[in-house]
Amino acid sequence: MSFPDGLTAEHVFSASPVIPVIVIRDLNKAIPLASALFAGGVKVLEVTLRTPVALDAIHLLTQTFPDALIGAGTVINPEHLDRVAQAGAQFAISPGQTDSLLLAGQKSRIPLIPGIASVSELMTGLEFGYSHFKLFPAAAVGGIQLLRSLFGPFPDVRFCPTGGITEENYRDYLALPNVSCVGGSWIVPEQAIKNNEWSLITELCHSMSNDLHQVQ
Template sequence: MQRKDEALLAILEGQPVMPVLKIDRLADAVPLAQALVRGGLPAIEITLRTPDAIDAIRLVSEEVPDAIVGAGTILTARDFSQAVSAGARFIVSPGITQELLDAASMSEVPFLPGAATPSEVMAAREEGYRLLKFFPAEQAGGAPFLKALASPLATIRFCPTGGVSPKNVGDYLSLPNVICVGGSWVAPDKEIAAGNWAAIEELARQARALKG
């Protein structure tokens, strides 16, 4: 677990914003990843919300060597296995189940499980996890909620995702228990659909420059 935690920590500490991506067209996966890498956000989360997600992970892992591609919206052990086989270097889930814990324990790929309540955070902590996704961040209480957790659960660090935007990202990044945030705003659907990779590269560059 310690080695996997160190690997995940290095990924999350490497940039203030983790792009959370929904790939509707497989042809967009590689140029999108390339634009984000050029903008300074090599670690990306491709969510399993579309039929092409697994193939997109495979393509990016094979064709964009500077990208650190992860898989998100992992709900089952089968999802976990497929994503790892496709080349995912980290796994993200909106929650935590025994099935996923078992799958993670048998894999060398680091796992970032989600939590939204103190009880869920404590349950993950009992399993040895110190890095968690806070989801859905805004709907679950936002930055004030995480600030309240910083003292009683001081050993836990979070990647808040869900409703994080340029308007509130600074509130999250200023917290001592936030390591980075997950955001979709760096890759807007309309820019992806238009193939406007230069605009996405610039959004990535702006996100890379954010500080707490």
């Protein structure tokens, strides 16, 4: 699937090995949080629709940081997809999928990355033309073992596992041939956001980057 501005799900998956899953409860924290992530080298953000200010935060971040890739998470229906696109989100991620959402994603001007938790859901997504998926909740539905099993019958499908991804195991996920990136919240600890510990978030990003370079 391609979109008017040329952005695809493949571009999103290749933009960063780790996509921080962000919950913004206070709009005033959106810019300093994003700045801390960018200072640490992370330029792709997933702002979840779990709070009343989420759409405003997406709009603010896309206007303030035009060179970043700002997406929306917890997109669970066509209305959500339309609203996040209007707010300026450049991609949308869903924890699951419904036929109506998959159809809306086909018509959307931004790429939708649907969530799956089973082989049947994956096959449904493939029938609708999708090839990039969020595996959620990754650890709870089989994690690394499931992804290894999926590679045989579906070698061309790529995943962004999210849910149970930690500083201790994210590299194991990224080592899999069908995993392009992971979604995680360990580099954006809720307590650090609450306490305005922006330098800590930047340090966590740098630490992640250093770990990945050592693996390479």
